Amino acid sequence: MSELNAHDIxxxxxxxxxxxxxxxxxxxxKITALVGPNGCGKSTLLRGISRLLKPRAGSVVxxxxxxxxxxxxxxxxxxxxxxxxxxxxxxxxxxxxxxQGRYPHQSxxxxxxxxxxxxxxxxxxxxxxxxxADRAVDTLSGGQRQRAWIAMTLAQDSDLILLDEPTTFLDxxxxxxVLDLLQDLNLERGKTIVMVLHDLNQACRYxxxxxxxxxxQIMAQGAPxxxxxxxxxxxxxxxxCRVIADPVTGKPLVxxxxxxxxxxxxxxxxxxxxxxxxxxxxxxxxxxxx
Amino acid sequence: xxxxxxxxxxxxxILGSRSLLLxxxxxxxxxxxxxxxxxxxxxxxxxxxxxxYESLFHYDTTNFDxxxxxxxxxPRVLSGMIVGASLAVSGAIxxxxxxxPLADSGILGINSGAAFAVVLAVFLLGTPSLSTYAVFGFxxxxxxxxxxxxxxxxxxxGATPLKLTLAGVILSAFLSSFTTAILIGDQETLxxxxxxxxxSLAGREMPLLLQTAPYMIAGIVGALLISRQLTTISLGEDIxxxxxxxxxxxxGIAALLVVLLSGGAVAxxxxxxxxxxxxxxxxxFIVGVDYRWILPYSAxxxxxxITVADVGARVVIRPQELPVGVMMAFVGAPFFIWLARWKVxx
Numbered sequence: 001m002s003e004l005n006a007h008d009i010x011x012x013x014x015x016x017x018x019x020x021x022x023x024x025x026x027x028x029x030k031i032t033a034l035v036g037p038n039g040c041g042k043s044t045l046l047r048g049i050s051r052l053l054k055p056r057a058g059s060v061v062x063x064x065x066x067x068x069x070x071x072x073x074x075x076x077x078x079x080x081x082x083x084x085x086x087x088x089x090x091x092x093x094x095x096x097x098x099x100q101g102r103y104p105h106q107s108x109x110x111x112x113x114x115x116x117x118x119x120x121x122x123x124x125x126x127x128x129x130x131x132x133a134d135r136a137v138d139t140l141s142g143g144q145r146q147r148a149w150i151a152m153t154l155a156q157d158s159d160l161i162l163l164d165e166p167t168t169f170l171d172x173x174x175x176x177x178v179l180d181l182l183q184d185l186n187l188e189r190g191k192t193i194v195m196v197l198h199d200l201n202q203a204c205r206y207x208x209x210x211x212x213x214x215x216x217q218i219m220a221q222g223a224p225x226x227x228x229x230x231x232x233x234x235x236x237x238x239x240x241c242r243v244i245a246d247p248v249t250g251k252p253l254v255x256x257x258x259x260x261x262x263x264x265x266x267x268x269x270x271x272x273x274x275x276x277x278x279x280x281x282x283x284x285x286x287x288x289x290x
Numbered sequence: 291x292x293x294x295x296x297x298x299x300x301x302x303x304i305l306g307s308r309s310l311l312l313x314x315x316x317x318x319x320x321x322x323x324x325x326x327x328x329x330x331x332x333x334x335x336x337x338x339x340x341x342x343y344e345s346l347f348h349y350d351t352t353n354f355d356x357x358x359x360x361x362x363x364x365p366r367v368l369s370g371m372i373v374g375a376s377l378a379v380s381g382a383i384x385x386x387x388x389x390x391p392l393a394d395s396g397i398l399g400i401n402s403g404a405a406f407a408v409v410l411a412v413f414l415l416g417t418p419s420l421s422t423y424a425v426f427g428f429x430x431x432x433x434x435x436x437x438x439x440x441x442x443x444x445x446x447x448g449a450t451p452l453k454l455t456l457a458g459v460i461l462s463a464f465l466s467s468f469t470t471a472i473l474i475g476d477q478e479t480l481x482x483x484x485x486x487x488x489x490s491l492a493g494r495e496m497p498l499l500l501q502t503a504p505y506m507i508a509g510i511v512g513a514l515l516i517s518r519q520l521t522t523i524s525l526g527e528d529i530x531x532x533x534x535x536x537x538x539x540x541x542g543i544a545a546l547l548v549v550l551l552s553g554g555a556v557a558x559x560x561x562x563x564x565x566x567x568x569x570x571x572x573x574x575f576i577v578g579v580d581y582r583w584i585l586p587y588s589a590x591x592x593x594x595x596i597t598v599a600d601v602g603a604r605v606v607i608r609p610q611e612l613p614v615g616v617m618m619a620f621v622g623a624p625f626f627i628w629l630a631r632w633k634v635x636x
Contacts (some may be wrong), residue, residue, distance in 0.1 A: 052528055076534025083528040089389070091303060092525075092579045103522050104534035111518070156533065 101155025143174030378592025381566020403434020489615020564622020
C-alpha cells in the first residue's frame with residue numbers, strides 16, 4: 001500500500017530550524033491528525049513529508065521510494081497535498097479546478113482522455129458538488145469551495161491525501177461537512193489521510209491516530225483515547241483541562257479550563273443553589289459527565 | 291442544500307461553451323486582418339485600397355505608392371502587430387505566474403529596464419547596429435526582471451502582488467530618471483530616440499523588424515507550448531507542486547519568455563505600457579482562466595489593440611502624430627485605477 005515514513009528529518013526555513021531529526025510513521029489506511037499549538041511545526045512537518053519543503057537532513061520514504069528521488073508526477077499520482085487556504089483564480093469553474101487534479105496523469109502526448117473525464121466526474125460526485133460543476137469557485141460557500149479543492153486532490157487518484165488545516169476559516173457546519181467527507185473517503189475508499197487540525201476535539205473525533213507536537217517535537221502519538229489526557233494537553237498546550245467522554249461519539253472531549261477557573265455557571269445552577277458555584281462544583285459536573 | 295446554493299449562476303464569461311472558443315479565435319483573427327488593412331490605407335498620402343491590395347500581392351518597385359506601402363506602412367503595421375501580441379502575451383504570463391492582476395511588463399519595471407539599456411547603448415555607442423538594440427533590450431529587460439523579483443520577494447510572505455508592484459514601480463521611476471538624465475545631457479542621443487522613448491511605431495523599418503521579430507515569435511510559440519503548465523501554476527505554487535509540476539522549471543522558462551517578449555517589443559517600439567495589463571483581463575472575461583486559450587486570444591487582441599491605437603495616434607492631431615505609447619496611456623491609466631480598486635485584495 002502506501003506507508004509514509006520520515007527518517008530523522010530536519011526541516012528549516014532559511015536560518016530558522018523548525019524540526020530536528022524527527023521520525024514519524026504514517027500508518028496506511030488510517031486518518032492521522034497532527035495537532036499542537038501555533039508555531040509547533042505541525043504545518044512545517046506536513047510540508048516536509050509532502051515534498052513542499054525539502055528536508056535539510058534525513059529522508060521521507062513512501063513505501064520504499066525516497067519521495068525526493070521520484071519523478072514529481074509519479075509522486076503526485078501516489079500522494080496528494082492540499083495546502084492551507086488555497087485561493088482559486090477568479091472565474092475558474094469547479095469542473096476546471098477538479099480537472100486540474102488530472103495534471104500528473106497527463107503529458108505532452110496524452111492531454112485529456114475519457115478516463116480523465118470519468119475520474120473528474122466521479123470526484124465531483126463523491127464530494128457532492130457535481131451540481132456546481134459549471135459555477136465559478138469564488139462564488140461558492142466556504143464549505144463547497146473546500147470540497148471542490150478536496151475533489152481536485154481526489155481526482156489525482158492517490159492513495160494518500162495530506163491536508164493542511166482543511167477546516168480553518170470555515171463555519172462550524174462546514175467544518176463538520178468537510179471532516180465527514182474526509183472520513184467517508186477513508187472508510188469507503190480506503191484513502192490514507194493526514195491532516196493538520198487546529199481543534200483538538202475534532203482530531204479526537206475523526207482521527208484514528210493523533211500526533212501531538214510542541215516546539216518542533218512529537219510529544220505524544222497514538223489512538224485518541226490513549227493519548228489525549230489531561231496531562232498531555234497540559235504539556236502540549238499549557239492549559240488545564242478536563243477530558244470527558246464526547247456524548248456523541250464516546251471519544252475523548254477536551255474541556256479547557258479558563259486561567260482563573262471561573263467557568264460561568266448556567267442560570268439554572270445559580271437559581272438552584274442561590275450562589276455562584278465554586279470550582280469544586282464544576283469539577284463534580286465534569287466528573288459526572290465522565 | 292439551501293435554496294440559495296441551488297440557484298445556478300453560470301460562470302461569467304462571454305464564450306461560456308468550449309465549442310465556441312476556436313471559432314471565436316478565428317473571428318478575432320479576421321478582425322485583426324481587417325484592422326491591418328485599414329491601418330495600411332491610412333497615412334499622409336492618400337492611397338486607396340485597391341492599390342494596397344496590388345502592392346501586397348503584385349508588388350511593383352517602380353510604383354511610388356507601392357514603395358510607400360512596402361517600406362513604410364507595412365513594416366509599421368507589422369511592428370505594431372508583433373509588439374502588441376508580445377506585450378499582451380508577456381502580461382498574461384506574468385499575471386498567471388505571480389497571481390498578480392496588476393502584473394504587466396510596464397508596471398513591473400521590465401519595459402523601463404529595456405528602455406534604459408537601449409538609451410544607454412545609443413549614448414555609449416553612438417549609432418549602434420540594429421542587432422545591438424535588441425541585445426541591449428533583452429539585457430535590460432532581464433536585469434530589471436531579476437531586480438524586481440528579488441526586491442519583491444524579500445521579507446515575509448514571498449512575492450506578493452503588492453510588493454512586486456511596488457518594486458516594479460520604484461525601479462521604473464529610478465530607471466526612467468536615469469534615462470531622462472542621459473537624454474537631457476546628450477542632445478544627440480535625444481534627437482535619435484526621443485520619439486522612441488515614448489513608445490512609437492513611427493519610422494520602424496523592415497530591417498529592425500526582421501532583427502527583433504524572431505525573438506518575439508519564439509517567445510509567443512514558447513508561451514503557447516507551456517500554456518497548460520501556466521494554468522496549473524496560476525492556482526498557486528504549492529498547489530502546482532502538489533500536482534507534480536516542477537515549478538522551478540516552469541517559472542524559469544516563463545521568465546525567459548517574458549524577457550524575450552518584453553525586451554524584443556521595447557527594442558522595436560520603445561516602452562509601450564498597459565497593453566500587457568489590459569488585454570489579459572479582457573481576454574479572461576471572454577474565455578475564462580485556461581491559458582491554452584488566454585494566450586492565443588491575448589496575442590490576437592493585443593495586436594488588434596496596438597494596431598487600432600496606432601491608427602488613432604496618427605489621426606487625432608493630424609498632420610502631426612502622437613506616439614502610440616501615449617495613446618495607450620489614455621486607455622490604460624483609467625483601466626489600471628479600476629483594477630486596483632476592484633481586483634487587488636490585500
